[in-house]
């Protein structure tokens with residue numbers, strides 16, 4: 001019989017007033033402190049004892065400036081506390097970084113989107129996290145800070161397994177950095193889930209691509225919920241890059257993307273169904289971006 005623990009266990013609540021204070025508070029407490037952003041993953045996990053009960057919970061919401069979304073000529077910067085809703089509703093993100101906006105607005109419910117953050121979504125690192133394929137297709141990086149200094153990690157090197165990342169215990173993700181996209185580039189995020197909302201992705205596919213004179217100049221394909229981590233499909237991308245994206249080539253690339261996947265069989269979908277859907281959805285996304293031109 002499964003036992004559900006509903007009470008929040010006791011822990012010490014830390015509420016730093018600045019980034020310096022936050023970094024000082026988590027330094028030296030390795031293994032005993034958990035960072036709290038929106039809490040939409042963390043609080044249920046702690047209540048259900050899916051994660052060890054932390055001795056300390058550090059609430060980042062008291063750190064000023066972390067909720068900013070900044071547009072600049074080099075691209076976009078999303079602060080660690082920017083909510084899913086704020087990112088989804090941002091008109092510039094919608095216009096220039098469409099897969100991210102589409103992913104955000106397909107997540108959860110308005111209540112969860114107003115509370116949860118994009119940074120928390122990728123730090124939680126479940127393979128089905130909707131923002132992950134979108135950010136991978138956009139070539140995003142994350143900034144990790146600790147008392148030892150700051151480092152930038154490309155998102156395709158960030159995830160190490162289901163619910164694990166390269167973040168060290170004294171580090172905090174402070175910023176998601178999305179580079180400016182090529183002029184004329186187009187992008188899409190497609191999510192397959194049995195229910196329209198409040199449901200995790202069975203398969204998620206994000207594509208960002210640019211055409212020049214009928215030739216695919218650049219493309220990034222990213223997949224969610226079909227491997228232990230969100231992944232890119234580099235061989236499928238290489239098939240398209242420098243070539244005319246005919247329906248036949250798009251079909252070949254979609255079949256190739258399938259070879260990158262290693263999905264699980266679970267109550268939400270079988271492995272075979274997920275594989276079929278990777279092919280169908282990658283083909284659909286590529287066709288939408290490139291139009292299947294001859």
Ligand SMILES: Cc1cc2nc3c(=O)[nH]c(=O)nc-3n(C[C@@H](O)[C@@H](O)[C@H](O)COP(=O)(O)OP(=O)(O)OC[C@H]3O[C@@H](n4cnc5c(N)ncnc54)[C@H](O)[C@@H]3O)c2cc1C
Pocket residue numbers: 034035036037038039040041042043080084106107108109112115116117118119120121122123124128129130131167171172173174198199200201
């Ligand atoms: C009802 C419901 C429906 C949902 N539906 C979807 C869905 O459709 N698609 C989807 O992708 N997700 C869905 N989610 C999960 C989604 O809400 C979360 O993944 C959310 O984005 C996490 O952000 P948060 O700010 O709440 O993170 P928190 O819960 O505060 O933190 C999550 C984890 O990340 C760590 N963390 C957070 N921020 C940082 C940081 N800056 N640096 C280092 N570590 C950090 C925390 O310590 C914790 O381990 C759903 C959740 C609920 C409750």
